Amino acid sequence: MAKIAVLGAGLGGSIMAYELRDQVGRDDEIILINRGSIYSFVPSNPWVAVGWREREDVEIDLAPACAKRNIRLRPEGAARVIPSENRVAMLDGSSVEYDYLVIATGPELAFDEIEGFGPEAKTQSVCHIDHALMTKAAFERLVANPGPVVIGAVQGASCFGPAYEFAFILDKALRDAKVRDRVPMTFVTSEPYIGHLGLDGVGDTKGLLESALRSKHIKWITNARVTKFTSEEVLAEEINDDGTVKAAHAIASRFTMMLPAFRGVAAVRDIEGLTNPRGFILADKHQQNPTFKNIFSVGVCVAIPPMGKTPVPVGVPKTGFMIESMVTATAHNIARMIEGGAPNAQGTWNAVCLADFGDGGIAFVAQPQIPPRNVNWSSQGKWVHAAKIGFEKYFLYKVRQGKSEPFYEKLALQALGIDKLKAVSFD
Known part of the structure; x- marks a missing residue:
């Protein structure tokens, strides 16, 4: 009998546990x-932030699904992974021993790297x-007392989609509240151009997103390196291709939402052979750590090098299909290792x-x-917009039911008409 621990129960970790249950033996x-x-x-969360969803609409207690699927839930939280001893030290002082470990922690949010950054600042x-x-709550204050807004993503960020989403969702919510005409909006991003997304664009995301921003009267600044946030301004430098400062901006803002850079969580950071200097988990093409062969990783915590040099550092996103792909491959690989x-x-x-x-959107x-x-x-x-609502309902349903069926592959095959998008390949 093998003992498999999954660390983290977010988008990747929850379906990781479910898919393992489908792949490994009943006694494992x-x-x-x-x-x-x-x-x-x-x-x-962008819908929650403007009052279109409540907490109870987007949260699920995992205990019933885990019990139904014969998955042992340990909600105490991890303090430290100790690979040399094949165990996870828990916050309550206990330990979880494992034969195989899948790290799916997601990231720690590096708000502390810029002065004045984050919801506590x-x-x-x-x-x-x-x-x-x-x-x-801040949105409601903005509606009551309109003023300038800044939305975007700072240097080192690797997740840009939610920044664009929130800019347009906020625009729609402000129009619904009849105050958009009193809210100048600026999109500030570390991307070298609008629609880069950490992927050097996909299709015509540059043209589509520039046109969408322009049509909603949202100005933008690219190649931006934020130096400080205050309660009234965003201070940022616009960087030339050679690394010199093109312009310094002091952008008035009564309401600022910018996505941070990510790093690995404290439970795994600074473990030689397991993580890179930023704390992300090192993994080969099989999601397996090169040093600790019984450790795998999926999701945002996985170390992926940037696509190439940009004037301001930009990371690579881990999108939903990519995470499902990692999960499916990892479940297969662990099952195979258990069998020898x-x-x-x-x-x-x-x-x-x-x-x-x-009230619309872009797919790629x-x-x-x-x-x-x-x-x-x-x-x-x-x-x-309708597809995103469907995605939300389906994903919450499958987490609640303990199901591991992939969503994005079905979406590509059925809705987008792309018939060669597969989750995994084999050596």
Whole structure:
């Protein structure tokens, strides 16, 4: 009997535990480690932040599904992974021993790297449900007392889609409140151009997103390096291609929401052979750590090098299909190792993304995620908003029911008409 621990119960970790249950033997033990028993659907946070969703709409207690699927839930939270001893030290002083470990922690939010940054300081966030509810209160204050707004993503960020989403969702919510005419909006991003997304664009995301920003009267600054946030301004330098400062900006802002850079969580940072200097988990093409062969990783915590040099540092996003791809490959590889074989499945790391704009949106497919690509497609329309709602409902349903069926592959096959998008490939 093998003992498999999954560390983290977010988008990747929850379905990781479910898919392992489908792949390994009935006598193999699966332990899901998380801080608390609640799963929160992070892609809905921009809606929470403007009052279109409540906390209870986007959260699920994992305990019933884990019990139904014979998964042991440990909600005490992890203090430290100790690979040399094959155990996870828990916050309550106990330990979880494992034969195999899948790290799916997601990131730590590096707000402390810029003065005045974060929900405990001068800015808002949609990265966590608690942050989104704080942002909702700030949004209500903005509606009552309109003024300038800054939305975007800072240097080192690797997640840009939610910044664009929130800019357009906020625009829609302000129009609904009849105060948009008194709220100048500026999109400030570390991307070298609008629609880069950490992927050097997909299809015509540059043209589509520039046009969308322009049509909503949202100005933008690219190649931006933020130096400080205050309660009244965002201070940022616009950087030339050679690294010199093109212009210094002091952008008035009564309401600021910018996505931070990520780093690995404290439980795994600074473990030689396990993480890179930023604290992300080192993994080969099979999601397996090169040093600790019984450790795998999926999701945002995985170390992926940037696509190339940009004037301001920009990371590579881990999109939903990519995470599902990692999960499926990892479940197959662990099952194979338990049977005495070697890992031979690898995620295809294609990107399928739905970016909701409140009353429309943009969808894109990149196959593979990093160019050059076989599929390089993007489109827009009101159907994207409807598809995102469907995605939310389906994903919450499958987490509640303990199901591991992939969503993005079905979306690509059925809705987008792309018939060659596969989750995994084999050596």
